[in-house]
Structure formats: structure tokens, C-alpha cells
Amino acid sequence: MNAQKRQAIFERLAQAIPNPTTELEHSSTFELLIAVILSAQATDKGVNIATRKLFKVANTPATILALGVEGLESYIKTIGLYHAKAQNVLKCCEQLLTLHDGEVPDTREALEALAGVGRKTANVILNTAFGQPTIAVDTHLFRVGNRTKLAQGKNVLEVEQRFLSTTPKAFLKDAHHLLILHGRYTCTARNPKCGECCIADLCEFHDKQIQPVAPPAGV
Numbered sequence: 001m002n003a004q005k006r007q008a009i010f011e012r013l014a015q016a017i018p019n020p021t022t023e024l025e026h027s028s029t030f031e032l033l034i035a036v037i038l039s040a041q042a043t044d045k046g047v048n049i050a051t052r053k054l055f056k057v058a059n060t061p062a063t064i065l066a067l068g069v070e071g072l073e074s075y076i077k078t079i080g081l082y083h084a085k086a087q088n089v090l091k092c093c094e095q096l097l098t099l100h101d102g103e104v105p106d107t108r109e110a111l112e113a114l115a116g117v118g119r120k121t122a123n124v125i126l127n128t129a130f131g132q133p134t135i136a137v138d139t140h141l142f143r144v145g146n147r148t149k150l151a152q153g154k155n156v157l158e159v160e161q162r163f164l165s166t167t168p169k170a171f172l173k174d175a176h177h178l179l180i181l182h183g184r185y186t187c188t189a190r191n192p193k194c195g196e197c198c199i200a201d202l203c204e205f206h207d208k209q210i211q212p213v214a215p216p217a218g219v
Helices: 003-016 029-038 044-057 061-076 082-100 108-112 119-128 139-148 156-166 169-185
Strands: none
Touching: 003 169, 029 044, 029 061, 029 082, 029 119, 044 061, 061 082, 108 119, 119 156, 119 169, 139 156, 139 169, 156 169
């Protein structure tokens, strides 16, 4: 795929998605961090349902830590892997208080040293909270990158590096959210909505699923 086509793809995505941002509900960087940790192998919708109740009673490292394991689990038990996630969240809160005065750090090294935070989560925080031009590759971005040929790779790191090296600079900050929302609602895993896609003519997917227009009755 050439640079001209990439530019056109991101221009169209930006026009179709004028306010690209996370769908995880949060009112602070800390709330976003906890929501992203909880979102692993879970839906944003499911996480939002849990955190709406959780954040009303505890939305700082100290107040969540004060809940303890059982207290925290009572709020997140509807989320997959909640036992392990509760342990990670509590340890993360302890680390934030001990190492960062309760604040979420803004460097990859410090973020990835926190419990429950891997490269993808760190990328989300760096991009969404701190405005850094990072791209967190989840299942949606991995699929969209390989399917459209925007960023092909055998693993998430390869796809991330490909996106970072080829995405037009003007779109690097918003690329993560543009692509995840496009993958979540249009370029879906099963039955992609190619007929409704704003980049269908630019995408290099060989098996586009565009339904032919039915002829008028009687023709």
C-alpha cells in the first residue's frame, strides 16, 4: 500500500469518526488506568457497567486499596478474570502510592512496571491520557491492519511497529482510536460491513463483502 492511499484512508476515517476516543468511561487518568486493566478480555460495555458503581465509592489508589480484595471483587465480579484483575488492581494502587505519590506515571517504563499493565495498556494510557503518538494493538487493530493491508504482521508488535512507521504523522495521535472504532463497528471480525465502509475502495482486502444492489421490481 502506498503513502497516497494511506493518507486518503486516514482522511476518510477522520471524517467518518470526528471525535475518536476511548469508549471506557473515566473522569481521571487513574480511572482510565483501572478501566483499561479491567478491560483485558472483556468488553468496554461490561467494564463501564462495573466501574460506574465502583468509581462512585472508590476512584483513587487509596480508596480502592481500602476496599480490600473482597470489597473490590464485589464491584467487578461481572467482568471476566475478576479474581486476578482484583489482585492486579490492588497491587497497582499500592505501587502508585508507594512509588508515584498516587499519580499515574507518564513514561512507558514506569507504566509497564505496574501490576496488570503490559505494553498494550501502557500504549492506551500514553496515547489517551498523555497525548503521545502511540498505537495500542488489540484484536481490532490487528485484524484491521492485516485485512486492509495498512499494517501487516504476524504478531501485535510487528503490526504496532508497522502502523507507527507508516501512518501519516498528522494522524498518529488519533490513529489508535480511529482504527479501533472502525474495527469495532464496521470492519468487524465476522461479516465486515464492506458495503457501509468509507474506505472500501481503498482497502486491499481481497474478500470484500459488498452486497449487489437488487434490481427494481419487474426488471
